[in-house]
Amino acid sequence: GQNIDQPTEMTATEGAIVQINCTYQTSGFNGLFWYQQHAGEAPTFLSYNVLDGLEEKGRFSSFLSRSKGYSYLLLKELQMKDSASYLCAVRDLNTNAGKSTFGDGTTLTVKP
Amino acid sequence: DGGITQSPKYLFRKEGQNVTLSCEQNLNHDAMYWYRQDPGQGLRLIYYSQIVNDFQKGDIAEGYSVSREKKESFPLTVTSAQKNPTAFYLCASSPPGYSGNTIYFGEGSWLTVV
Numbered sequence: 001g002q003n004i005d006q007p008t009e010m011t012a013t014e015g016a017i018v019q020i021n022c023t024y025q026t027s028g029f030n031g032l033f034w035y036q037q038h039a040g041e042a043p044t045f046l047s048y049n050v051l052d053g054l055e056e057k058g059r060f061s062s063f064l065s066r067s068k069g070y071s072y073l074l075l076k077e078l079q080m081k082d083s084a085s086y087l088c089a090v091r092d093l094n095t096n097a098g099k100s101t102f103g104d105g106t107t108l109t110v111k112p
Numbered sequence: 113d114g115g116i117t118q119s120p121k122y123l124f125r126k127e128g129q130n131v132t133l134s135c136e137q138n139l140n141h142d143a144m145y146w147y148r149q150d151p152g153q154g155l156r157l158i159y160y161s162q163i164v165n166d167f168q169k170g171d172i173a174e175g176y177s178v179s180r181e182k183k184e185s186f187p188l189t190v191t192s193a194q195k196n197p198t199a200f201y202l203c204a205s206s207p208p209g210y211s212g213n214t215i216y217f218g219e220g221s222w223l224t225v226v
Contacts, residue, residue, distance in 0.1 A: 008152070031213060040220070041219070042202055042220050043217055044217075045215070048213040050213075087154055087155070089154070091213075096160075096162065096206055096208075097214060097215050098143055098145040098157075098160060098204055098205070099157065099160060099170075100215075102154030103154050104152065105154050
């Protein structure tokens with residue numbers, strides 16, 4: 001099984017940078033997802049890390065350290081539309097992507 | 113266009129009543145999933161199916177039932193045994209195998225007990 005921790009809420013200012021952390025404990029690691037979810041909508045895929053290091057995709061970057069059981073999602077040049085919940089999900093070995101275990105999400109509020 | 117269709121978007125259930133949420137996909141995916149999401153929480157897996165005519169319980173299967181008679185369809189029934197069914201329900205699918213990293217979600221269904 002897995003245990004996933006992420007902060008419940010964060011607030012940041014438009015145009016700034018924010019880092020959302022996720023720590024996990026798992027018996028067999030096979031990848032970590034980040035999803036964005038606006039209220040009342042389905043999650044949308046942001047990133048998938050399986051190897052250590054930083055992956056950049058436009059304004060969003062995701063970092064993974066498997067030895068530390070740690071990941072973060074970095075959002076640059078924040079926009080009001082980035083106000084959403086950000087879900088961290090960890091996938092075990094020999095499982096389909098859909099069987100990942102999800103954290104409770106971090107609600108990000110972007111203020112003018 | 114390919115995708116996952118859930119219906120209805122909003123559903124109200126009376127006490128003691130069974131209700132069924134529909135999920136249809138035209139992505140030709142073998143694996144399908146049902147999740148439940150409560151306010152301020154992540155997704156919890158109810159049931160999943162990796163192939164037609166086969167399905168497995170997830171973490172919170174009690175009070176729910178599913179069927180997988182066709183590859184395209186994976187309906188979820190919320191039975192009267194589920195004592196607290198008010199939640200947001202999400203259906204998803206993924207390509208077969210363990211190497212894929214993509215989950216496709218439907219738009220979700222809101223279920224409220226009245």
